[in-house]
């Protein structure tokens with residue numbers, strides 16, 4: 205396990221507050237954490253404890269209101285909007301809880317959209333890479349289907365393929381099995397876990413304690429704070445997981 209080397213993600217006393225009229229919501233308080241390459245990290249906590257907020261800061265969708273956030277050695281909390289977008293596009297793959305596919309594009313077009321407009325690949329490459337990505341998530345025969353014609357698990361796989369299309373170093377997954385049945389959820393987890401090699405890292409946030417067993421590192425989030433950190437020398441293989 206690579207815990208002596210440089211972390212890929214490091215938060216130091218990071219906080220995030222939202223001003224809601226008269227009220228300030230402190231969604232993240234003093235969060236200090238490290239996420240290492242070649243590891244699966246799972247953040248566990250109940251609904252409302254700040255999981256999505258934490259992923260959104262790391263993913264550059266939102267910016268912390270306090271503390272430091274270093275990704276791959278670069279401080280990102282003070283980046284301009286333009287640089288933040290570039291950072292997000294080059295380093296981060298985001299798997300959203302509700303898939304967030306574009307409804308009027310087919311599975312293949314959802315991928316091609318990213319390859320063409322975000323990755324700026326030439327059109328010949330776009331089609332080839334789109335097909336390779338679909339094959340990678342075993343959806344080679346579903347490319348022409350629209351999201352509404354796909355099951356939850358299939359939509360989630362398209363969403364993972366889309367995240368992988370940018371060849372990111374970090375894959376962030378928000379409740380990746382939340383909407384899926386048990387068997388489909390396991391397949392999705394296999395895919396996510398297999399990503400954590402060659403210096404790449406997977407960070408999963410979930411309320412499902414069982415998922416902690418497949419992680420090298422488990423962080424417990426409670427009311428916006430990390431309250432416990434557990435290392436797993438020998439994470440359980442996804443096939444042995446039960447919930």
Ligand SMILES: Nc1ncnc2c1ncn2[C@@H]1O[C@H](COP(=O)(O)OP(=O)(O)O)[C@@H](O)[C@H]1O
Nearest residue numbers: 222224229231250251252253254255256257258
């Ligand atoms: N954009 C926002 N504006 C105001 N409050 C927010 C916003 N996003 C999250 N919150 C609040 O921050 C807290 C943590 O939310 P969230 O990160 O979504 O939790 P989780 O993903 O663990 O369910 C909640 O109290 C939520 O209402």
Ligand SMILES: [Mg+2]
Nearest residue numbers: 255256257378
């Ligand atoms: Mg959430």
